[in-house]
Amino acid sequence: MGLRRFLRLALPAFLSAAFLTGVSAPAQADxxxxxxTSTVSGDPADVYYPTAISERTPVALMLQGAQVGRAHYSAYxxxxxxxxxxVVVPDHKRLLxxxxxxxxxxxxxxxxxTWMKAEDDRTGSPLKSKVKTTRMVLLGHSFGGAAGLSxxxxxxxIPFCTGLTYTMPTQVKGASFFGANNKSPLTGTFATIDLQVPTxxxxxxxxxxxxxxxxxxxxxxxxFDPKQIVRVSGTNHYGIANAQNPAGADPEAGPQSFTQARSIEIAARWSAKFLLAAMGDEAAEDYVWNTGDAADPDVTVTGDN
Structure with a gap:
């Protein structure tokens, strides 16, 4: 394991444990x-945050599915x-x-x-001096999840990057992607993914x-690990959207068994707890790696920690 990878995986957990005293617990699910609303590099964006935010809080960037507008992810x-x-959800429109x-x-x-540093400094922002600018995690759906895997x-x-190389920002500490894979549409093959953070x-x-x-x-x-796959029964491709088959997006072949509210709650819970665990939260770590699978009848989980 290289030094850079070690620092990304081990240092956040060490710092979390070292400075745990005096830090309030994460917000509850309810x-x-x-x-x-805001703008991220020219993209209109919706920003969601705990109303009672009182301390520096990490940013979760949501990468939308292809042709799915940001408003469809408001509940998730x-x-x-x-x-x-x-949680920052930009509408990123481009020619592809x-x-x-x-x-x-x-x-x-x-x-x-860049946005989260500027927002932390912005006079009048509800997040002024409340953004943990050293930590960001990734969420993604479908095409956005595939971009996140890269x-x-x-x-x-290609088509997520236009260059020869890519360097992930050091602020990224973990990722959770829904309905995503890295299957090549041209060859049908799956490239190896050398994970830099828990995914x-x-x-x-x-x-x-x-x-x-x-x-x-x-x-x-x-x-490399940590890595995990959570299989949610009764849920289809649009299980985290506000409704099935958002206008303009590729339609699902059939309905899902679960209600939207149920599939959103399950997916959000597992994603949030995994990302909290990636940043050193011990209770979340116990849930995603030890107790959550047995306690949740709607999922089956495989993971390497």
Whole structure:
């Protein structure tokens, strides 16, 4: 393990333990959440944060699915924010293969780092002096999750990156992606992902767009740990959206068994707790690696910690 990778994986947990005294516990799942609109590198964005925010809080950047507007993730973003995150959901529109629509790309991670530092300093911001500018985590759905996999694998991958190399911002400490895989649309193969931070896949068992088998193949190509895959029964590709089949996006072949509220709660809980664990939260770590699978009848979990 290289020094850079060691610092990314080991140092956050060490610092969390070393400075635990005097730090309040993360917000609860039912904590009130507030929101406001902002702009991230020119992209309109919705920002969700615990209403009673009183300390420096990490940012979670949400990378949207292809052709899915940010408003469709409001319930999921609020659910994750309630666990103690500032969730930022930009609308990132760009031209891709002659189509000008919502398509995330890898540079958004660096853009979000710039935004969170500026927002922490901005007079009048509800987040002034409340952003933990040294820590950011990634969320992603479908195309956005695939872009996120290239971020955490620190690989410049077309169509998510336009260059020869890519360097992940050091502020990124963990990632959780829903309905995502790295299957090549051209060759049908799965590239090896050299994880730089703890990474989780959350996969709906009834997903007819990003197939469960492709998530399993992607998980098997993720080298180094911690890594985890959470399989959610009764959930399809749009299980974290406010409603099924958002206008303009690729439709699902069939309905999911769970209500949207149920699938959103499950996905948000597992994502939030995994990301808290990645930053050294001991209770969250116990849940995602030891007790959560047995306590939750709606999931089956495989992981390497």
């Amino acid at each position: 904590a009130p959440v507030s929101s406001f 973003a609020r659910a994750v924010a309630a666990y103690g995150f500032i 293969f002659f189509d000008n629509d919502y398509y995330p790309e890898q540079k958004q991670a660096a853009d979000a780092v 971020i955490v694998g620190e690989t410049c991958t 989780q896949l959350v996969q709906g068992v009834q997903d007819g767009v990003a197939l469960p088998a492709d998530a399993e193949s992607t998980y098997n190509k993720m080298i």
